[in-house]
Amino acid sequence: MRNLNQDNITQAVIASFAGTTDPRLKEIMTKLVQHLHAFAREVRLTEEEWFKGIEFLTGCGRITDDKRQEFILLSDVLGLSMLTVAMNNDRPAGCTEATVFGPFHVAGAPRYELGADIANGAKGTPCLVRGTVRGIDGEPVPGAELDVWQSDEDGLYDVQHEGLAEAQARGVLTADGEGRFHFRSIVAVPYAIPHDGPVGAMLDATGRHPWRPAHLHFMVTAPGYETLITHVFRNESDYLDSDAVFGVRQSLVCDWVRQPDGSYLLDYDFVLKPSSASAA
């Protein structure tokens, strides 16, 4: 393994993984190196460009903390997140479609009773959200857990506000015995993904905008069903056709209906895939 050159180095690196005991890890490392090297070879990456790449990743690391996840953002804007979601969420027709997780979920969000206002002070136009969680055969899913999160009217999630004492516009609810849920929050608005870091600079340099169409995040879990991670999008929103993270699915776009008092109503039912069901 001396005198490796641009033609034989890829095989040498792959050979170095010969002792990998986990066959899946071996496969992933092998393909990763093949594609990483093929990329560098195809563009004939210069040393200066290589170093810019190192600096880019270093910058992503520097800005990432427990409230900011630049690597997920990067994966999102490169379409890798949505590709991964698409490959792993091939559900039978009739099931609610999945979309990207995004970087703003917080584990252990506060639990609320049905009917509560999860906005908890977040700025925005009031909105009542209600619906039912069902299985593919129409059966209600009693006790389904709904983890919900969204930005406020300024387009910021609670974790993006400095020094907020409590979670806002996020919470966990449990559907009733017939799979029904309802809660109060605020109307979703379009927002720009955090673009004051390396990913923002990359969007800038490639002439892309950082906006996402208005949406409300849901993670719906229930024993015996596959976890559903998705959004509900707002039909009248801008950017439905140019989502910075490529996450829009038409089946997830719906009307958020303005009520006489100025508040909004969102009716949306979720359909889960049983854990054992195969894709259609």
Added chain:
Amino acid sequence: MRNLNQDNITQAVIASFAGTTDPRLKEIMTKLVQHLHAFAREVRLTEEEWFKGIEFLTGCGRITDDKRQEFILLSDVLGLSMLTVAMNNDRPAGCTEATVFGPFHVAGAPRYELGADIANGAKGTPCLVRGTVRGIDGEPVPGAELDVWQSDEDGLYDVQHEGLAEAQARGVLTADGEGRFHFRSIVAVPYAIPHDGPVGAMLDATGRHPWRPAHLHFMVTAPGYETLITHVFRNESDYLDSDAVFGVRQSLVCDWVRQPDGSYLLDYDFVLKPSSASAA
């Protein structure tokens, strides 16, 4: 751009770069996305594996600071660094070959007079290093600058020692009017690259060792010549055939000769490529 699936998302992401004004950046982003997506598609990356990848990069970011560069280490152990060096340093026969830069160079290292001991207290067996810097036609390169760095006897660079007040075993020297240089340092020994972080865990999981054969780093610069970044390896070292970063070139391996007093002598001449010369 709604309802993107695993078949059409790659084209949609590439299309999003249509507004990139820099054609080279557009090419790089396009190929990056093609290969990144092809990798994910070929291994059918699961969501759990995707998240492990995010955690891996996040861990690399967390451990990286002004003295530790996990992203360069990652590039090194995946052979990307050496591939990039190989593609960009196609020099005429007779020129000294280049190898990887590594993560331990420090800009602005102390300047020394010829003959000085750059070890500056670093632990190790004394070694005299001397040679001449020439151009490809044999002409001496007066005033060539040599930036030199190496680990100590324990296999650690100065920046890996906590709280060291001064640089050790690194320095910048200027060749004399006939391109000659000489300085004192210590004998290089094999060392393990930092492996207490994510890259080390990856090496572990793939059955790879973290060792590099004994070497001394040089960056040689002179007006009118291409900068040469290279090592001189020690012939009797272990790991010459299994360098963790794939950097060994036979032409850079030479005898470090033991002297009667127990010290060592390394004679090595560098041959630079004129800036305007084309590759052979």
